[in-house]
Amino acid sequence: MYKGSCLCGKIHYQVNAELSDFGYCHCVSCQKASGSSYGANAGLSRDSFSLTDHESHLREFESSAGKFRAFCSNCGSPLYAYLSKSPDVIRIRLGSLDTPFDKRCQAHTFVSENASWESIDNDADVPQFDEWATRDVLVQSGSRQT
Numbered sequence: 011m012y013k014g015s016c017l018c019g020k021i022h023y024q025v026n027a028e029l030s031d032f033g034y035c036h037c038v039s040c041q042k043a044s045g046s047s048y049g050a051n052a053g054l055s056r057d058s059f060s061l062t063d064h065e066s067h068l069r070e071f072e073s074s075a076g077k078f079r080a081f082c083s084n085c086g087s088p089l090y091a092y093l094s095k096s097p098d099v100i101r102i103r104l105g106s107l108d109t110p111f112d113k114r115c116q117a118h119t120f121v122s123e124n125a126s127w128e129s130i131d132n133d134a135d136v137p138q139f140d141e142w143a144t145r146d147v148l149v150q151s152g153s154r155q156t
């Protein structure tokens with residue numbers, strides 16, 4: 011249904027499921043992991059995800075206890091993340107998709123940590139949350155949303 015890859019093209023993946031709704035996460039970890047002002051990630055079951063990595067470039071980094079971020083060790087592109095307590099659900103980085111994806115951002119989360127140089131004004135109709143979105147607005151499967 012969807013295909014994606016890292017920047018150098020050594021790693022390709024395929025998703026055989028619809029991707030979940032997503033938000034823009036402005037937390038400091040997403041800023042560091044993306045090198046930009048927010049992360050955009052959608053959850054899916056690992057069963058529906060398959061990866062091609064002939065030269066074994068995929069690496070994982072445990073960014074906080076139990077949170078693993080998978081990336082290409084050749085080009086550094088972040089590809090997905092998961093929690094060790096729910097390894098069957100992964101969260102892919104939407105920027106790694108090659109297939110068009112036409113859902114729209116449902117919420118801005120962790121705006122309490124928003125970068126001082128980022129303005130969120132262009133999405134005035136999208137709700138904003140100091141931390142996680144409430145589940146009636148956005149369910150972030152595979153995350154620590156409570």
Ligand SMILES: [Zn+2]
Binds near residue numbers: 019021083084085086
């Ligand atoms: Zn790469």
Ligand SMILES: [Zn+2]
Binds near residue numbers: 036037039049
């Ligand atoms: Zn975040």
